[in-house]
Amino acid sequence: MKRTKSKLSIVVLACAALASCGGPQNALDSAGVQAGRLESLWWVFFWVCAVVYVIVMAILVIAFLRNRRADEKSAPELLPDPAREQRVSNIVKGAVGISIIVLFTLMVLSFRTGRAVNSLSYAESPIEIRITGNQWWWDVEYRDPVPSMNIRTANELHLPVGRPVKLNLQSTDVIHSFWLPNMHGKIDLIPGYETTFFFRPDEAGTYFGQCAEFCGYQHAKMRFAVTVESQEDYEKWAAAQRQVPPPPVDPLQQRGQQIFLTSVCTQCHAVAGTTANARVGPDLTHIATRHYIAAASMHNVHDHLKTWITDPQRIKPGVRMPMNTYAEEDLNALVTYLENLK
Amino acid sequence: MKRAAVLIAIALLISCEREERGFRVQPPQADRINSKQLTTLQPGESIPQQVVVNEYEQNAFALTEGKRLFSQMNCVGCHANGGGSIGPALMDAKWIYGSQPDQIFATIVEGRPNGMPSFHGKLPDYQIWQLAAYVRSLSGQTPKDAAPGRNDNMQVKEPENSKDREKPNDASLPKSAERPE
Amino acid sequence: MEDDDLDKKQSTDLTEETLEHERSELEEAWAPGKGFYGWLTDVDHKSVGLRTVVTAFAFFGLAGLLALVMRLQLAVPENDVLGPDLYNQFFTTHGSAMMFLFAVPVMEGMGIYLVPLMVGTRNVSFPRMNLYGYYVYLIGGVLLFTALVLNIGPDAGWFAYVPLSGPEFGPGKRVDLWSQMVSLTEIAALVGAVNIIVTVLKHRAPGMSLNRIPLFVWSEVVTAFMIVFAMPAVMLSSTLLSMDRLTDVSTHFFNVAEGGDPILWQHLFWFFGHPEVYIIFIPATGFVSQIITTFSRRKTFGYTALVLTMIATGFIGFGVWVHHMFTTPLPQLGQSIFTAASMLIVVPNGVQIFCWLATLWLGRLNIRVPLLFVFGFFAIFVMGGLTGVMLASVPLDLQLHDTFFVVAHFHHVLIGGAVFPLIGAIYYWFPKFTGKMLNEGLGKVNFVLLFVGFFLVFFPMHFLGIDGMPRRVYTYVEETGWGDLNLLATVGAFTMGVGVLVFIVNVLRGLLSGESASNNPWGADTLEWSADSPPRPYNFQNIPVVQGRHSLWELTDDAPVVTGLHTKFRELLCTTIHDASPEHRYAIPGPSIIPFLLSLVTGATFIGFAFTPWSIPLGMGASFIVLFGWFWSNSTEHRPPHLPEKDNPVYDEEGQTE
């Protein structure tokens, strides 16, 4: 009896936890139309399964608790009462029939939801974003018919509320999977394949996503952040991103820029308006406007930048960013420079 | 029994260095960058220079990292995939500035006349050593069990782990780069 | 020999004396060799099966320890018990070991031990091949864990998706050794499957027609057939992978730029990978059926339904593999078909559940530890099955795929569906294996610890998955808020660990000081319980003639027994495939060192193939020499001096016997 109580309480707890669960990276806290459809489908499945489970467990428990005991000596029942057998077998047949019907219904429902979540692919004038998976960061490029209007950033997206988004996804190395639970399910980025993916954010807020296909050492910290904001805010952000950051004026920043341009950084990173134009690592043109560094696994603050530059291999072992040694004041200058790339 | 134990120990050592993923390694011989000797002329007896061993040549991970850098630092731009175009080929036996690890290291750090740029301060030492190790794997100087396999792109050359060992002939190097006996 | 001869009962001149005489002759003919060499060469299916089971449990323990360390690493955010490199090696080895080195071998091991006893014969059809299979499996397993110790542990996941496992992104020999391990263990699995199938087809006791075969035997046959068709896929694809990586070979099977395809790997792997879980699950249903029948003291409800559903599961199991790939760019139609199949396969499993429930409901229960584990099986497996229904739906899978929800799901299905019945089965058959009983009290403790621990560790993972935690992550950042549930899971993991410890203690205690068991301590119905505990090398002195579906329960004491098999050397009775009427006698070889030698050659060949292609021709040459010896000694053994001429005549040029 105790076990059964515990199990029932677990089921209750399950409902509670599921009902209460939410957050910036949660599949049941939908902020977009697709996730919404998926969420409602989930609840149908969940309650059907819960009911079935409770019924089966009830039968099992009663079968165990019914007071018909025997031991290994008692004679086996080889010719049971046929009428009774027949009754039970009818019940079993009925149960099978019902489960077939239930399964069929669930199947139809999931097909319908599938159709619905794909229907958005006919939406007009979506924001086109090309996302390239790299070990272990996301290269983000807003595509615009006018090339000068393109935006290049990394690991962070800004999206206006209510406007459909079209992602073109590709991978440069291994298989990754783009997953933004609050908006939609996942889609794999497979080398040699170009995949497209549609979703529509409906609620403003900051959401997080993560690579969902095992891709090597830093699979765990291949994250990205998505800021959904009003159309105006988005436009403001986009306009800022299209600007080339002005050359630094204060001497410290100038020194920082000089260090940046003359040292390791330029081998991998690009800053628009300078000679740094490598595409190996994330684009740093507007690094200061991002809230996170290291693929959305650290807040973008002074000290984090410092540790990240000098000893990334401690924070994310195996990451492509090499360890660098700078004199303290050089490091300060460099970080100050980066912090002003707005 | 004892022999078995010994064998296991050996296997352990070998495999450890072969398979180690050195994320936070201190580069081997990091001090040698500026200690290059460009002439054999010197007062008194010449200093005996011991041969530098690059542990990365035994390490599969380091060699693969070197391979990645080789394309990402655009070495391919001149040396192609080792076949050579603007820059000299790296998969043959011919070495203008020496085939030894420290000589290759120096070539990368210092750059060489007629086009080889200097990567001094442009790469951390340990990555340059990884590059140097990979460059030697191009002509099969590294163990086949550690050298990188084929790439996931168009087949342009036989992969490093299938390359037979070239016999490096440093005869053709200019006096300046010769290592003093 | 005609069918109705079965009923023609000749009165026999069997007496105490003749029986005594026969027994001594059998003892001599079937005795294994002496000492370690004897152990090395023992072809008795019981010793081979038991060895396989014990070895598999050893690997289970090791892989479990890896799991505990991984749980420690995940207990709190940003933990650094393991770095990503070690963690990747650990979870890959954990998965590979559990699937290739524990689940499949242990199920086959139980089959190799029990099937001949249950169908009433004295050994499997090909005893030496059987022994060879065990050694190959042992080599494969030792290879994997040695590799891990030597820091060559595989680190691309047990599914080893290319290109991450390919030559460009998987440096070193880690993946190569992994794929050789796979080939070796699959060879073992295939060898075992062939043996089980042929033994069941040809060596059933007279009267055990197809509709009288015990359900566990059925499950092993279905499993064996699934192995026959599923394992080649993984053997071949892992070989292709290592050829892509291999020095001096470097083929392009999975290289997009040269016409290969990374998705091809996923198809090949899951074409094996999904049947694999049924290969693990179906024998477990066999355990459940046997245990339920015995402990509810009544004939199994819906025997035919159970058999048919097993077969159906076996078939549909091959049609669902793409539900592992719903997030890859696939055509809609394909997805729908595989969704349908994946939901369809729930139906046979549902039928099984209902039949078992009915048996329990109608029977009078004798509640002992094995039945408790069956109870746990229901409580956990049903939940896993239901989450499986969720994962079968493409839209839901888009969210749940590759998250901790899936981790929760398949641990519910595999631990609940396979490990619980398995441990129940160990409690059930331990008396037969060893002649000692296991302790009931400890058994109950063991069950409770495992049961509670299981829910603590795996139930919270459902929520973690929904809350966005992907699989195969070596850590997670603080603000995700996944810390609490992960800590809970870690606690549960260690509870389970204690549970397994109690199990081990119980087994050791049983071996040392368990009360001795009678031939049939549970009053069970299948033939193995009529043999001694533990059975003699020849299993049955006189093979019984089966009277009904529940052999022992329906055995009348004037039932005839088989006489006339040679007692001076090892001989099996072959019966017809359908109704098992005696057909001919079949001499089988005795102990030999050659299987061991051949397994060494095989092991060397495959491990060598991780380093050089030349190991294949060399290995083939060596194998030919060894096999020549194998066949030769095998053939000579068919002409033992005391064998009557009529039993294996030699023909001269005119075709007359000399």
Added chain:
Amino acid sequence: MTSENFVPKTSLDVSDLPSTEFDHRSPLWWGNLIGLMIETAMFGIMIAVFFTVAMNLRPFPPPRVDRFPVLLDSEPNLTLPIIGLLVLLISLVPGILLDLAGRRRDVKSIKILLPVTLSINLALILIRYYEFDSLHFKWNDNAYGSATWMILGLHMFHLIVLFCEDVYLTVWTFVRGIDEKHALDLTVAAVYWYWIVGMWVLLFPIVYLVPRML
């Protein structure tokens, strides 16, 4: 039941049953058959791989890279393969005869036929060895080369295995003569032989004709 003092009342005497039976009555035959199922599954998967590659490559077959200038029509040569196929089909004759002789326990013809099949096997292995050249591709040129080499190689592997089996049977026959068990072995080997031929009849068009049709 084998408990000490139990004496069964009745018995079913099997002492006069034969000690060897052919075909589906023999465990060995079944073991062989299931082994062949496994190998068939292997070839099935290789065929799937082959067609995946064929779908991926444009043009298919890809241009030849083993010569310069690159040649676009790169279908495999058919001369040697066709010879091989014919020899394989012809080899069925001694194969079947051997099978029948085994069933008749006709030692005389067995002793003639075994060397014949043996030499044909050898010839086939040699033909196959040179057949690889008619593909124009090495295994590491592209996925098409890899797949075709793998298929040919797998099949060649079986040719070699059967050759070894026949070597053993020949030696035994000439040294120890033919007894019931080896009569059975002959028929089982024959099944293996039929399977090898059948497999090649299936694979030949895939490897050699499909490149011309696609």
